[in-house]
Amino acid sequence: SQYDYVKSFEIPDPCLPNCWPVVRIDGKNFHKFSTTHNFEKPNDDRALKLMTAAATSVMDLLNDIVLAYGQSDEYSFVFKKKTKAYNRRSSKLSSVVVSQFSTSYVYHWKKYFPDLELQYPPAFDSRLVLYPSDKNLRDYLSWRQVDCHINNMYNYCFWKLVQSGLTHVESQERLKGTLSGDKNELLFSQFGINYNNLPQLHRKGTVIIRDKERSTNHLAKIAR
Amino acid sequence: SQYDYVKSFEIPDPCLPNCWPVVRIDGKNFHKFSTTHNFEKPNDDRALKLMTAAATSVMDLLNDIVLAYGQSDEYSFVFKKKTKAYNRRSSKLSSVVVSQFSTSYVYHWKKYFPDLELQYPPAFDSRLVLYPSDKNLRDYLSWRQVDCHINNMYNYCFWKLVQSGLTHVESQERLKGTLSGDKNELLFSQFGINYNNLPQLHRKGTVIIRDKERSTNHLAKIAR
Amino acid sequence: SQYDYVKSFEIPDPCLPNCWPVVRIDGKNFHKFSTTHNFEKPNDDRALKLMTAAATSVMDLLNDIVLAYGQSDEYSFVFKKKTKAYNRRSSKLSSVVVSQFSTSYVYHWKKYFPDLELQYPPAFDSRLVLYPSDKNLRDYLSWRQVDCHINNMYNYCFWKLVQSGLTHVESQERLKGTLSGDKNELLFSQFGINYNNLPQLHRKGTVIIRDKERSTNHLAKIAR
Amino acid sequence: SQYDYVKSFEIPDPCLPNCWPVVRIDGKNFHKFSTTHNFEKPNDDRALKLMTAAATSVMDLLNDIVLAYGQSDEYSFVFKKKTKAYNRRSSKLSSVVVSQFSTSYVYHWKKYFPDLELQYPPAFDSRLVLYPSDKNLRDYLSWRQVDCHINNMYNYCFWKLVQSGLTHVESQERLKGTLSGDKNELLFSQFGINYNNLPQLHRKGTVIIRDKERSTNHLAKIAR
Ligand SMILES: Nc1nc2c(ncn2[C@H]2C[C@H](O)[C@@H](COP(=O)(O)OP(=O)(O)OP(=O)(O)O)O2)c(=O)[nH]1
Ligand SMILES: Nc1nc2c(ncn2[C@H]2C[C@H](O)[C@@H](COP(=O)(O)OP(=O)(O)OP(=O)(O)O)O2)c(=O)[nH]1
Ligand SMILES: Nc1nc2c(ncn2[C@H]2C[C@H](O)[C@@H](COP(=O)(O)OP(=O)(O)OP(=O)(O)O)O2)c(=O)[nH]1
Ligand SMILES: Nc1nc2c(ncn2[C@H]2C[C@H](O)[C@@H](COP(=O)(O)OP(=O)(O)OP(=O)(O)O)O2)c(=O)[nH]1
Ligand SMILES: O=P(O)(O)OP(=O)(O)OP(=O)(O)O
Ligand SMILES: O=P(O)(O)OP(=O)(O)OP(=O)(O)O
Ligand SMILES: O=P(O)(O)OP(=O)(O)OP(=O)(O)O
Ligand SMILES: O=P(O)(O)OP(=O)(O)OP(=O)(O)O
Ligand SMILES: [Mg+2]
Ligand SMILES: [Mg+2]
Ligand SMILES: [Mg+2]
Ligand SMILES: [Mg+2]
Ligand SMILES: [Mg+2]
Ligand SMILES: [Mg+2]
Ligand SMILES: [Mg+2]
Ligand SMILES: [Mg+2]
Ligand SMILES: [Mg+2]
Ligand SMILES: [Mg+2]
Ligand SMILES: [Mg+2]
Ligand SMILES: [Mg+2]
Numbered sequence: 001s002q003y004d005y006v007k008s009f010e011i012p013d014p015c016l017p018n019c020w021p022v023v024r025i026d027g028k029n030f031h032k033f034s035t036t037h038n039f040e041k042p043n044d045d046r047a048l049k050l051m052t053a054a055a056t057s058v059m060d061l062l063n064d065i066v067l068a069y070g071q072s073d074e075y076s077f078v079f080k081k082k083t084k085a086y087n088r089r090s091s092k093l094s095s096v097v098v099s100q101f102s103t104s105y106v107y108h109w110k111k112y113f114p115d116l117e118l119q120y121p122p123a124f125d126s127r128l129v130l131y132p133s134d135k136n137l138r139d140y141l142s143w144r145q146v147d148c149h150i151n152n153m154y155n156y157c158f159w160k161l162v163q164s165g166l167t168h169v170e171s172q173e174r175l176k177g178t179l180s181g182d183k184n185e186l187l188f189s190q191f192g193i194n195y196n197n198l199p200q201l202h203r204k205g206t207v208i209i210r211d212k213e214r215s216t217n218h219l220a221k222i223a224r
Numbered sequence: 225s226q227y228d229y230v231k232s233f234e235i236p237d238p239c240l241p242n243c244w245p246v247v248r249i250d251g252k253n254f255h256k257f258s259t260t261h262n263f264e265k266p267n268d269d270r271a272l273k274l275m276t277a278a279a280t281s282v283m284d285l286l287n288d289i290v291l292a293y294g295q296s297d298e299y300s301f302v303f304k305k306k307t308k309a310y311n312r313r314s315s316k317l318s319s320v321v322v323s324q325f326s327t328s329y330v331y332h333w334k335k336y337f338p339d340l341e342l343q344y345p346p347a348f349d350s351r352l353v354l355y356p357s358d359k360n361l362r363d364y365l366s367w368r369q370v371d372c373h374i375n376n377m378y379n380y381c382f383w384k385l386v387q388s389g390l391t392h393v394e395s396q397e398r399l400k401g402t403l404s405g406d407k408n409e410l411l412f413s414q415f416g417i418n419y420n421n422l423p424q425l426h427r428k429g430t431v432i433i434r435d436k437e438r439s440t441n442h443l444a445k446i447a448r
Numbered sequence: 449s450q451y452d453y454v455k456s457f458e459i460p461d462p463c464l465p466n467c468w469p470v471v472r473i474d475g476k477n478f479h480k481f482s483t484t485h486n487f488e489k490p491n492d493d494r495a496l497k498l499m500t501a502a503a504t505s506v507m508d509l510l511n512d513i514v515l516a517y518g519q520s521d522e523y524s525f526v527f528k529k530k531t532k533a534y535n536r537r538s539s540k541l542s543s544v545v546v547s548q549f550s551t552s553y554v555y556h557w558k559k560y561f562p563d564l565e566l567q568y569p570p571a572f573d574s575r576l577v578l579y580p581s582d583k584n585l586r587d588y589l590s591w592r593q594v595d596c597h598i599n600n601m602y603n604y605c606f607w608k609l610v611q612s613g614l615t616h617v618e619s620q621e622r623l624k625g626t627l628s629g630d631k632n633e634l635l636f637s638q639f640g641i642n643y644n645n646l647p648q649l650h651r652k653g654t655v656i657i658r659d660k661e662r663s664t665n666h667l668a669k670i671a672r
Numbered sequence: 673s674q675y676d677y678v679k680s681f682e683i684p685d686p687c688l689p690n691c692w693p694v695v696r697i698d699g700k701n702f703h704k705f706s707t708t709h710n711f712e713k714p715n716d717d718r719a720l721k722l723m724t725a726a727a728t729s730v731m732d733l734l735n736d737i738v739l740a741y742g743q744s745d746e747y748s749f750v751f752k753k754k755t756k757a758y759n760r761r762s763s764k765l766s767s768v769v770v771s772q773f774s775t776s777y778v779y780h781w782k783k784y785f786p787d788l789e790l791q792y793p794p795a796f797d798s799r800l801v802l803y804p805s806d807k808n809l810r811d812y813l814s815w816r817q818v819d820c821h822i823n824n825m826y827n828y829c830f831w832k833l834v835q836s837g838l839t840h841v842e843s844q845e846r847l848k849g850t851l852s853g854d855k856n857e858l859l860f861s862q863f864g865i866n867y868n869n870l871p872q873l874h875r876k877g878t879v880i881i882r883d884k885e886r887s888t889n890h891l892a893k894i895a896r
Contacts, residue, residue, distance in 0.1 A: 003367035005465075006360060009353050012460045016688060017453075018804045028320060057345060094315060095322050095350035096252060102326035103345035121281060121327035126319035129233050132690045132804035136230060143227035229689075236684045240464060241677075242580045356466045356580035451815035454808060457801050476768060505793060539766060543798035544700060546767050550774035551793035569729060569775035574767035577681050584678060591675035 015088040019130035020081050020137045023097040024144075027073030028123040034073075036119050042155030043202045050105060050112040051075060052206050057104035058097055059208060069141055071148035071205030073124075075101065078137065090128045098126035148205040150180075153195065156202075157183050160191050239312040243354035244305050244361045247321045248368075251297030252347040258297075260343050266379030267426045274329060274336040275299060276430050281328035282321055283432060293365055295372035295429030297348075299325065302361065314352045322350035372429040374404075377419065380426075381407050384415050463536040467578035468529050468585045471545045472592075475521030476571040482521075484567050490603030491650045498553060498560040499523060500654050505552035506545055507656060513545075517589055519596035519653030521572075523549065526585065538576045546574035596653040598628075601643065604650075605631050608639050687760040691802035692753050692809045695769045696816075699745030700795040706745075708791050714827030715874045722777060722784040723747060724878050729776035730769055731880060737769075741813055743820035743877030745796075747773065750809065762800045770798035820877040822852075825867065828874075829855050832863050 015021050027033060039047050048070075055068045055075045064083035069076045077097055079085065086092035102124055109118045131137045154175065161171035178186070187193040195203070239245050251257060263271050272294075279292045279299045288307035293300045301321055303309065310316035326348055333342045355361045378399065385395035402410070411417040419427070463469050475481060487495050496518075503516045503523045512531035517524045525545055527533065534540035550572055557566045579585045602623065609619035626634070635641040643651070687693050699705060711719050720742075727740045727747045736755035741748045749769055751757065758764035774796055781790045803809045826847065833843035850858070859865040867875070 001367070001370050003363045003370055006353075006355070006364045006367050009355060009360070009364075009465055010351065011462060011464065014459060016459065016691070016802055016804065017457055018808055019688070025319075025323075028323075061347065091318060091351045092349055094319060095249075096347050098319050099249075099252075099322050099326040099350065100345065100347040102323040103330045103347060106327045106330040107342065107345040118331065121324065121331040123285065123320050123324040123327060125316055126323065127234065127315045129230075129235075130688055131230070131233060132688065136233070136690055139227045140230045140233075143225070143230050146225050146227055233689055235686060235688065238683060240467070240578055240580065240683065241681055242584055243464070354464055356464065360466055449815070449818050451811045451818055454801075454803070454812045454815050457803060457808070457812075458799065473767075473771075476771075509795065539799045540797055542763060543697075543766060543770050544795050547697075547700075547770050547774040547798065548793065548795040550771040551778045551795060554775045554778040555790065555793040566779065569772065569779040571733065571768050571772040571775060573764055574771065575682065575763045577678075577683075579678070579681060584681070587675045588678045588681075591673070591678050594673050594675055 013090040015090055015093070015128070016130055016132075017088075018081060019132050020134075021079040021083065021088070021090075021093060022076055022129050022131060022137070022140060023079070023094050023126060024074060024076045024129065025098045025101055025124040025126045028125055030073035030122070033122050037113070037116060041159045042152065043199075045199075045201065046112045048201060048206065050108055052208065053108045053112065054101045054104040055206075055208055057108075058100045059210065061100050062093075062097065063210075066210055068208040069144055069205060070208075071144065072151065074144070076141070076144055078141075094126045094128040098124050145205055149203060152202055153180065153183050156193075156195070156198065157186055160187065160193070164190075237314040239314055239317070239352070240354055240356075241312075242305060243356050244358075245303040245307065245312070245314075245317060246300055246353050246355060246361070246364060247303070247318050247350060248298060248300045248353065249322045249325055249348040249350045252349055254297035254346070257346050261337070261340060265383045266376065267423075269423075269425065270336040272425060272430070274332055276432065277332045277336065278325045278328040279430075279432055281332075282324045283434065285324050286317075286321065287434075290434055292432040293368055293429060294432075295368065296375065298368070300365070300368055302365075318350045318352040322348050369429055373427060376426055377404065377407050380417075380419070380422065381410055384411065384417070388415075461538040463538055463541070463576070464578055464580075465536075466529060467580050468582075469527040469531065469536070469538075469541060470524055470577050470579060470585070470588060471527070471542050471574060472522060472524045472577065473546045473549055473572040473574045476573055478521035478570070481570050485561070485564060489607045490600065491647075493647075493649065494560040496649060496654070498556055500656065501556045501560065502549045502552040503654075503656055505556075506548045507658065509548050510541075510545065511658075514658055516656040517592055517653060518656075519592065520599065522592070524589070524592055526589075542574045542576040546572050593653055597651060600650050601628065601631050604641075604643070604646065605634055608635065608641070612639075685762040687762055687765070687800070688802055688804075689760075690753060691804050692806075693751040693755065693760070693762075693765060694748055694801050694803060694809070694812060695751070695766050695798060696746060696748045696801065697770045697773050697796040697798045700797055702745035702794070705794050709785070709788060713831045714824065715871075717871075717873065718784040720873060720878070722780055724880065725780045725784065726773045726776040727878075727880055729780075730772045731882065733772050734765075734769065735882075738882055740880040741816055741877060742880075743816065744823065746816070748813070748816055750813075766798045766800040770796050817877055821875060824874050825852065825855050828865075828867070828870065829858055832859065832865070836863075 034044070034047070037047075051070050051073070055070055055077070058075075058077060059065050059068060062077075062079075062085060064079050064085045065077045066080050067078050069078075079093065086096070102122075105124075106118065106121055129140075131140055157175055157178075158171050161174055162168060166174065175183070184195050187195050258268070258271070261271075275294050275297070279294055279301070282299075282301060283289050283292060286301075286303075286309060288303050288309045289301045290304050291302050293302075303317065310320070326346075329348075330342060330345055353364075355364055381399055381402075382395050385398055386392060390398065399407070408419050411419050482492070482495070485495075499518050499521070503518055503525070506523075506525060507513050507516060510525075510527075510533060512527050512533045513525045514528050515526050517526075527541065534544070550570075553572075554566060554569055577588075579588055605623055605626075606619050609622055610616060614622065623631070632643050635643050706716070706719070709719075723742050723745070727742055727749070730747075730749060731737050731740060734749075734751075734757060736751050736757045737749045738752050739750050741750075751765065758768070774794075777796075778790065778793055801812075803812055829847055829850075830843050833846055834840060838846065847855070856867050859867050
């Protein structure tokens with residue numbers, strides 16, 4: 001019809017070939033969402049497992065995702081370099097990932113929070129980033145995992161201090177300027193906690209790998 | 225850390241100023257989804273109203289959306305031209321819209337389908353398109369509405385023919401090459417249906433407008 | 449051949465429809481170039497006319513350029529909104545403009561500087577910017593013209609002060625913080641110059657308009 | 673001023689990190705340009721050397737170009753992967769390369785064509801393409817060199833046939849469907865020419881490498 005011309009305003013957005021397309025989603029204002037739903041602090045295993053259930057649903061939908069990494073309110077999905085999914089259109093890859101993740105999060109909620117009604121539907125943002133080399137991809141995953149580690153250590157200390165009777169502000173003050181070693185020491189000397197004995201799920205986050213046969217080559221390449 | 229550099233691979237994607245950003249979401253493989261859930265043919269009012277509930281949730285989240293238009297398994301969201309939401313970053317606007325829509329769709333499912341369990345979490349794709357002029361935006365909305373009209377008329381005829389005993393293939397054959405007038409005629413003469421008396425919801429789709437006070441100026445401009 | 453695949457790494461870059469594509473070129477390091485070639489200060493009419501000769505050559509090459517505006521070491525070229533030149537590919541429009549400008553600049557040099565050998569081949573950068581509305585385009589041209597005006601007024605004052613015996617640093621100091629009115633006053637009271645009587649070429653820059661018949665509609669639209 | 677806002681319509685266009693930025697320029701309508709200037713057929717050494725002089729001038733300007741490859745009316749410039757030139761802005765890299773090439777081409781014309789006046793200033797287009805891996809870059813260069821080889825072999829045969837008395841159409845017919853081996857055979861049996869003894873400049877094109885010390889690492893990497 002006379003209106004069809006508006007379709008031509010859609011600008012093509014193919015991913016550059018021979019790069020790893022990575023889609024990262026992150027919960028919008030999960031500070032509030034976690035408070036509203038009384039997530040355990042600093043880590044709520046139900047919440048983390050629900051995130052992983054949603055991520056698994058994304059991997060079931062999109063066969064070209066070779067691995068996913070999640071922590072806190074975020075998940076990263078790595079497509080294989082040569083993926084032809086959706087003709088490598090960025091907006092398609094990015095939107096279908098975040099949408100499938102989002103519907104699955106709500107769909108599976110009651111399995112992980114059987115006693116707690118979902119108060120409102122949350123949202124996640126999504127972005128697609130391209131990584132040219134395997135080293136870049138490895139460093140990307142390390143970047144997210146270091147973020148997990150740093151935040152987790154801080155949060156463990158913070159909530160332990162709060163539980164021990166300090167106010168939020170006092171706990172913050174106590175931790176200001178401390179290095180990783182200081183926090184390890186604090187946990188150990190003050191609370192008898194050996195950080196390295198804390199659950200891997202909390203310290204390292206979660207990796208989902210597609211079935212060995214199919215992805216060994218890919219992962220071998222990445223891990224090298 | 226030594227890994228932070230990977231953040232620099234995120235390429236900025238601001239919307240061109242002084243354009244209407246429009247985000248359109250569309251159900252992924254809703255042919256199957258509607259079949260699995262026995263959607264009424266050609267229009268299932270519960271499904272259409274659920275779409276509108278999800279769209280309303282998106283408008284509640286993002287104040288800069290001035291109107292939304294929906295039909296079938298799709299919804300378009302029009303941001304105001306001057307929106308500063310997320311610094312006009314395309315991927316943020318596009319992803320938050322589709323994610324909020326997606327979680328709300330599942331969240332509100334049982335309200336619109338009280339007797340029917342959701343079988344699996346669906347996905348929606350999303351894209352952001354920029355329209356420079358008010359006329360372009362009007363034509364965009366007309367484009368989607370003409371699409372609604374054309375498909376709806378076809379589907380009404382098709383399913384009436386099927387109900388009257390024809391096979392799918394025979395119905396398709398019967399409609400091949402028919403113009404709009406022919407279909408009107410067919411509905412009237414063969415089934416006694418006056419197309420113009422069919423529900424507006426089916427013929428025209430749904431428009432959601434933000435409260436009058438705030439958006440009058442915008443809409444006056446668009447409609448002119 | 450086995451190497452043809454590398455062509456697919458070229459990413460499409462079409463201009464958004466219904467926007468004015470504007471290509472602006474600017475001399476690279478013309479501070480040095482103007483010094484090396486002893487350009488008259490603050491304006492060298494030969495240099496300005498050579499710029500306009502080069503711009504005219506660009507307009508001869510590309511029929512869809514409706515007007516050009518130049519000042520100092522820069523020129524802007526406005527394509528008509530509906531141009532189909534090079535399928536609206538940004539890199540093509542931008543590169544062909546700057547290349548034709550560049551070769552013409554050298555080619556016509558001796559006509560405008562008959563007594564002065566070109567010491568080295570200069571370079572120009574180029575960018576393409578899209579303007580959605582006629583007002584945006586008008587404001588763009590005003591922006592460049594205000595830039596011309598401001599710089600020109602400053603430079604006139606600066607070089608008059610230098611000619612009157614002040615050092616560069618002293619002249620700069622004298623002008624620090626002065627407003628437009630102050631500079632007008634300074635030129636008049638100290639040097640007996642009425643700024644408004646200075647050549648339009650220097651105060652306003654140069655506009656090149658394609659032959660009236662063809663472009664009246666366009667320009668009428670822009671100027672409205 | 674009130675017009676400064678138009679600057680914000682310039683959209684950032686950084687190159688993805690860790691990719692080889694390659695700028696390729698190509699003569700616009702050099703079919704006509706070579707005819708007008710009676711270029712020798714199929715290869716005019718003066719024209720090829722002028723191209724290389726212009727390319728050298730580009731390399732002198734931009735230190736981060738590690739190598740250039742040229743043939744026919746085109747030249748490709750390879751920036752080092754980590755270049756920070758112009759903050760990796762695509763339009764800057766692409767435009768400055770083509771502009772410097774263009775002015776140099778005209779500037780050096782009389783050195784290579786002392787007896788022939790330049791009839792009009794030609795133009796070159798320019799594009800920037802990103803290659804993620806060293807293999808991609810190598811394949812890119814191979815792609816351009818195979819293009820050189822294929823065209824050159826065809827053109828040698830074509831013009832030999834024409835010189836031997838055939839019309840253009842007859843020569844074209846004679847070559848239709850011939851493979852590389854057939855053309856080798858034709859040159860040898862009919863004209864006593866051993867293709868492999870023809871000048872390397874014609875068969876292979878020209879590579880310009882920045883001084884060994886600086887670029888050995890880069891080139892070693894590429895060539896591996
Ligand atoms: N208590 C608790 N909070 C969590 C858990 N996982 C995530 N959160 C909270 C802690 C942070 O406030 C928030 C994640 O940080 P973000 O940087 O993503 O901030 P937020 O989502 O609030 O804002 P954003 O919209 O992403 O900019 O989610 C958990 O397992 N337990
Ligand atoms: N029975 C029924 N079907 C509907 C209704 N609304 C949408 N559908 C179905 C009809 C179409 O098969 C489909 C929408 O068409 P699309 O062009 O979006 O195709 P589909 O979603 O299957 O594929 P896609 O992933 O979007 O390319 O959804 C409804 O109210 N009732
Ligand atoms: N004496 C003289 N100088 C001129 C004339 N036209 C332009 N110029 C000089 C004055 C400025 O130093 C320079 C233009 O300013 P720009 O901001 O473009 O700086 P420039 O080209 O040096 O650096 P760029 O590479 O553009 O960042 O050219 C002229 O007619 N006479
Ligand atoms: N006789 C002669 N012609 C040459 C020589 N080098 C290039 N040419 C001509 C042959 C081709 O017609 C033309 C290069 O082919 P292109 O595919 O670049 O086509 P052209 O520049 O005509 O069109 P374009 O604007 O690039 O699409 O230049 C030469 O050394 N001698
Ligand atoms: O999905 P279609 O077939 O209605 O048409 P489209 O949405 O324009 O196509 P795509 O989803 O591939 O952009
Ligand atoms: O959201 P943050 O603060 O963790 O950091 P980011 O995700 O890189 O920032 P943004 O969401 O604004 O891109
Ligand atoms: O110009 P051609 O035909 O050699 O091929 P191309 O350069 O890839 O085509 P275009 O200049 O249109 O990008
Ligand atoms: O070059 P300037 O300083 O006049 O300003 P600009 O052209 O907007 O800056 P850039 O050339 O870096 O885009
Ligand atoms: Mg964020
Ligand atoms: Mg978050
Ligand atoms: Mg987060
Ligand atoms: Mg679609
Ligand atoms: Mg659909
Ligand atoms: Mg649809
Ligand atoms: Mg500049
Ligand atoms: Mg300059
Ligand atoms: Mg300038
Ligand atoms: Mg070409
Ligand atoms: Mg050419
Ligand atoms: Mg060529």
